[in-house]
Amino acid sequence: xxxxxxxxxxxxxxxHPILKGLSLTVNAGEVHAIMGPNGxxxxxxxxxxxxxxxYEITEGTISFDGHDLAEMAPEExxxxxLFLAFQYPIELPGVSTHQFxxxxxxxxxEHRGEAPMSVVDFLKxxxxxxxxxxxxxxxxxxxxNEGFSGGEKKRAEIFQMAMLDPRLAILDExxxxxxxxxxxxxxxxxxKLRSPERSFxxxxxxxxxxxxxxxxxxxxxxxGQIVRSGGPELAxxxxxxxxxxxxxxxxxxx
Amino acid sequence: MIDxxxxxxxGPAAVxxxxxxxxxxxxxxxGDGAPDPxxxxxxxxxxxxxxxxxxxxxxxxxxxxxxRSALAPDYVFATGTSDLSADDLDxxxxxxxxxxxxxxxxxxxxxxxxxxxxxxxxxxDGVDAGSLREASLASGSAVADYFxxxxxxxxxxxxxxxxxFRLDGLFLHVRKxxxxxxxxxxxxxxxxxxxxxxxxxxxxxxxxxxxxxxVETFVxxxxxxxxxxxxxxxxxxxxxxxxxxxGRGARMEHVRIQDEGPAANGVSLxxxxxxxxxxxTTLTFTFATATVRNHSVVVPAxxxxxxxxxxxxxxxxxxxxxxxTLVDHVAPGxxxxxxxxxxVYDQSVGVFNGKVFVRREAQQTNAYQQSQGVVLSPDAKHFxxxxxxxxxxxxxxxxxxxxxxxxxxxxxYLRARGLSESQARSLLLYAFAHDxxxxxxxxxxxxxxxxxxxxxxx
Numbered sequence: 001x002x003x004x005x006x007x008x009x010x011x012x013x014x015x016h017p018i019l020k021g022l023s024l025t026v027n028a029g030e031v032h033a034i035m036g037p038n039g040x041x042x043x044x045x046x047x048x049x050x051x052x053x054x055y056e057i058t059e060g061t062i063s064f065d066g067h068d069l070a071e072m073a074p075e076e077x078x079x080x081x082l083f084l085a086f087q088y089p090i091e092l093p094g095v096s097t098h099q100f101x102x103x104x105x106x107x108x109x110e111h112r113g114e115a116p117m118s119v120v121d122f123l124k125x126x127x128x129x130x131x132x133x134x135x136x137x138x139x140x141x142x143x144x145n146e147g148f149s150g151g152e153k154k155r156a157e158i159f160q161m162a163m164l165d166p167r168l169a170i171l172d173e174x175x176x177x178x179x180x181x182x183x184x185x186x187x188x189x190x191x192k193l194r195s196p197e198r199s200f201x202x203x204x205x206x207x208x209x210x211x212x213x214x215x216x217x218x219x220x221x222x223x224g225q226i227v228r229s230g231g232p233e234l235a236x237x238x239x240x241x242x243x244x245x246x247x248x249x250x251x252x253x254x
Numbered sequence: 255m256i257d258x259x260x261x262x263x264x265g266p267a268a269v270x271x272x273x274x275x276x277x278x279x280x281x282x283x284x285g286d287g288a289p290d291p292x293x294x295x296x297x298x299x300x301x302x303x304x305x306x307x308x309x310x311x312x313x314x315x316x317x318x319x320x321x322r323s324a325l326a327p328d329y330v331f332a333t334g335t336s337d338l339s340a341d342d343l344d345x346x347x348x349x350x351x352x353x354x355x356x357x358x359x360x361x362x363x364x365x366x367x368x369x370x371x372x373x374x375x376x377x378x379d380g381v382d383a384g385s386l387r388e389a390s391l392a393s394g395s396a397v398a399d400y401f402x403x404x405x406x407x408x409x410x411x412x413x414x415x416x417x418x419f420r421l422d423g424l425f426l427h428v429r430k431x432x433x434x435x436x437x438x439x440x441x442x443x444x445x446x447x448x449x450x451x452x453x454x455x456x457x458x459x460x461x462x463x464x465x466x467x468x469v470e471t472f473v474x475x476x477x478x479x480x481x482x483x484x485x486x487x488x489x490x491x492x493x494x495x496x497x498x499x500x501g502r503g504a505r506m507e508h509v510r511i512q513d514e515g516p517a518a519n520g521v522s523l524x525x526x527x528x529x530x531x532x533x534x535t536t537l538t539f540t541f542a543t544a545t546v547r548n549h550s551v552v553v554p555a556x557x558x559x560x561x562x563x564x565x566x567x568x569x570x571x572x573x574x575x576x577x578x579t580l581v582d583h584v585a586p587g588x589x590x591x592x593x594x595x596x597x598v599y600d601q602s603v604g605v606f607n608g609k610v611f612v613r614r615e616a617q618q619t620n621a622y623q624q625s626q627g628v629v630l631s632p633d634a635k636h637f638x639x640x641x642x643x644x645x646x647x648x649x650x651x652x653x654x655x656x657x658x659x660x661x662x663x664x665x666x667y668l669r670a671r672g673l674s675e676s677q678a679r680s681l682l683l684y685a686f687a688h689d690x691x692x693x694x695x696x697x698x699x700x701x702x703x704x705x706x707x708x709x710x711x712x
Contacts, residue, residue, distance in 0.1 A: 051669075051670070052666060053662070073669070074669040075673060078672035083671075094685025095682065100673075100681060103673055103677055105672075108672045160671065
């Protein structure tokens with residue numbers, strides 16, 4: 001059984017259809033890149049998968065490890081091992097990163113039938129994972145993302161991902177707004193988290209992230225449908241030719 | 255007793271309705287056996303009260319707060335005696351105690367200071383702390399120099415009423431240059447047995463270059479008569495007045511925790527007068543209450559003062575919490591900082607009205623005011639009204655006032671990381687509320703407040 005199975009997905013926001021029959025299969029350990037021009041529905045896909053409320057599924061199914069994802073609240077998805085790295089991580093003044101992550105990590109553990117993590121183990125894990133993405137451990141005592149630079153916010157998302165140990169990570173334009181050094185740090189973090197048990201869906205507009213994080217599959221999303229799928233070489237082709245030549249392609253089966 | 259069901263129209267018409275209560279009070283006074291050092295003041299105040307009457311919503315300052323139902327019960331006026339059991343009193347005092355605060359303690363039951371329950375051992379030289387009533391009767395007391403000189407009994411009916419009644423409460427006098435080493439914790443215990451009308455009066459004098467920290471906690475003891483074990487309290491109404499004088503270069507922090515339960519109504523006035531270069535802080539945390547109106551008035555009367563006013567109210571059920579503040583900048587070069595936060599659930603109502611006057615002489619004033627309300631139910635309401643009147647031209651004044659719901663994006667972010675909706679909401683509200691807790695100097699008190707806030711957030 002595949003980890004994620006999206007079949008003929010149609011979704012809309014405020015009666016405005018955006019995804020129009022998207023199909024995609026992700027198996028354990030695979031890294032899929034979803035590329036496409038602005039407005040093609042990339043971020044909508046991420047939002048639908050994470051369970052954002054304003055997004056309505058009108059047709060099709062999403063199965064996550066055999067569960068009907070549409071029936072699950074956002075927190076249930078997270079506890080089952082789905083992680084969304086936000087394109088625009090929100091600032092939460094007054095909410096300490098430490099306190100928030102302890103609540104989150106223990107919510108996931110409780111769901112798995114595990115005991116809450118001891119404070120000592122938790123702190124140790126935080127230091128370890130922060131080092132993963134060169135994040136200053138002092139930031140843990142600060143408010144979530146407050147006053148962080150764009151790069152720090154993206155690194156903090158990867159750090160949170162490492163803390164929560166998901167089975168499927170969806171990265172929504174995590175490379176946007178990063179300079180080359182930050183991109184390298186973020187990519188390193190992702191690569192370190194790659195494992196046979198963990199899958200990734202990298203949503204990106206540009207090819208450059210994919211030179212650091214080598215995907216197994218590349219899909220092109222145009223007008224709410226996947227119009228072409230291939231290996232890493234497809235990303236290079238897109239880099240060279242842009243998206244125009246694919247705009248009139250018919251959908252392919254996932 | 256006061257028959258307010260039909261009564262509270264403004265003005266002289268209300269006088270007759272209160273006459274009986276006041277006459278009974280006079281009788282209670284005469285039974286004291288002690289001379290009343292403030293007989294003239296009382297008489298004048300009574301006259302003002304009879305002229306003013308109980309305010310109604312027709313008064314602009316009472317637009318959002320209707321006291322009729324809060325005043326409707328057949329209240330008995332507290333006379334300074336209480337038949338509260340020792341166990342109930344101990345339990346109430348224990349519930350109000352702040353772990354680690356290490357404070358001097360004064361226990362006040364239904365408005366009367368209880369020396370037996372209080373703990374003032376080790377009070378440093380130069381500090382008097384105890385019953386205002388006792389102090390006012392003692393010869394050579396400083397009470398007469400300060401008492402009744404700050405609150406406006408001509409304009410405020412409740413200040414007049416408080417002044418007209420039997421006086422007791424905290425008297426704290428810290429002489430020049432003395433730093434009070436520990437906070438004074440005043441624990442107010444209300445008897446829940448029968449509907450009671452309680453008036454408390456505090457006078458705090460912190461002389462030049464002295465410092466003092468005062469914490470007040472308001473709790474209820476026992477249960478209503480005939481309802482033993484039910485945990486239900488009879489309705490109560492408090493009318494409290496606190497006058498605080500902060501001398502030149504002195505520091506004073508005043509923190510109140512109102513947590514008497516859903517049958518406790520009340521109005522309060524905290525009146526602070528600051529001399530030059532002094533620092534004064536007054537913070538009010540309102541948890542379980544019924545209808546409450548808190549008025550804080552701060553007058554930084556000399557240059558170089560810093561004034562901090564803040565509060566947090568977390569309201570459930572049909573709770574109604576009305577906060578009025580006035581900072582009257584009459585002197586140049588002062589800083590005032592005001593921060594209020596309200597969280598309203600169910601059908602509860604929060605009201606904030608913050609006035610800042612900057613008079614012509616008060617150049618180089620730096621005044622900041624912030625009021626934020628979070629409304630968590632379609633039936634809850636929050637009204638926020640900043641009023642800045644500025645007559646000086648070289649000043650920095652700003653205010654921010656917002657009322658809204660929890661940011662859905664923030665909620666989604668937390669849920670997407672595995673927090674339940676209620677965990678996420680609590681975390682965000684806690685962060686919102688903690689801003690005001692941060693204004694409290696004492697760490698044990700901050701911890702105490704945080705714990706209580708966590709209980710109030712659902």
